[in-house]
């Protein structure tokens with residue numbers, strides 16, 4: 001075969017990824033279960049590069065140079081296993097199967113192990129950036145063996161987005177499922193970012209009394225500063241859009257029930273297993289599910305709330321500035337939590353993920369791309385084993401400078417009856433970490449009271465139990 005890479009599964013993501021490889025000078029074998037799609041791709045985009053259309057799995061495999069590199073772009077789940085089973089028997093030792101779908105990292109670990117035993121490399125790759133990213137340069141998060149990355153990396157570097165300093169947004173994240181794990185956390189952070197932006201919008205709309213167009217303008221201004229990011233940019237676009245059918249703001253005609261495909265939920269499920277407090281991401285997932293409970297919202301609509309107190313223009317402007325501070329501070333917390341999860345996953349699975357390189361490859365191409373990520377990369381560059389982003393001097397200073405306004409926004413939201421679970425959870429996380437003493441001591445006392453679950457003391461080593469039902473003397477446990 002002559003093709004350096006093959007793509008099977010030519011729905012929009014697969015098609016765009018194949019075109020991206022071809023546009024970068026690679027010969028690309030393309031295959032789809034229904035051959036009409038393969039033909040359509042070559043007919044429509046054949047001029048962009050060199051494609052080899054394959055009608056059957058055998059033809060597809062034969063079209064690839066060795067070691068073969070074939071990318072599977074099908075819906076994550078059973079379809080991935082089915083396609084692997086279709087191709088694996090046709091492959092030879094050293095060939096590489098690449099899964100570019102949004103797979104659960106546990107599935108990727110299982111597949112990698114099974115295929116490794118058959119002499120085939122399996123690389124789970126997180127790809128972010130949607131359809132446009134796939135075509136023009138996504139952020140790419142490959143796991144799998146270092147050996148497979150040596151053969152695959154140079155190709156991925158060509159098609160990946162380039163950070164402002166020119167570095168390709170791809171790195172070997174770590175073995176087996178590390179790439180899909182990091183993509184999962186990326187999506188969790190994406191949910192949190194979106195929720196925080198939504199809360200900022202809600203506050204500006206309800207408390208400041210701004211129109212969607214005014215809020216779009218506010219976001220455009222914010223986007224020239226430290227909040228500079230893709231999500232803020234597109235939010236301004238969405239808010240400024242007018243619905244053609246009704247001539248009303250688009251945001252007012254869309255059903256207010258947020259959906260999800262599941263990667264944010266996975267982030268939280270895994271965080272619970274790892275014991276990582278990703279409260280901001282969790283609130284974002286719950287906010288989406290709450291919005292979808294139409295029946296609960298219906299029966300709750302008449303519950304009492306505060307009288308809204310509209311602000312005058314000057315007050316509104318000052319409030320908007322404070323919302324910017326709250327948004328930025330909460331964003332620092334989301335990323336702190338997300339990176340904590342990356343590090344916890346890396347430790348639990350022995351991946352040795354470099355947090356700084358993860359921040360570096362999120363600087364362009366992906367949905368959460370932002371100027372901010374270069375700062376995170378810088379923080380990890382300065383201290384590779386930084387225990388928390390909040391331990392970075394600059395972030396600590398910024399969040400400290402924002403905290404008064406942040407508190408004011410959360411308090412105002414509570415007073416005016418605007419739900420801000422993301423801002424509030426982020427602030428609670430900040431305050432809990434700051435606290436000299438937490439009421440966890442009381443929790444331990446309660447656990448010991450009702451279940452003899454024991455506690456440790458601040459002044460002595462060991463585990464202790466108080467005889468609550470007896471004379472309340474203390475005994476040493478175990």
Ligand code: 6PG
Nearest residue numbers: 128129130187260261262263367
């Ligand atoms: C990306 C996105 C993408 C994700 C969608 C939809 O990085 O390109 O994260 O992978 O699937 O954004 O996610 P939800 O349907 O769960 O909102």
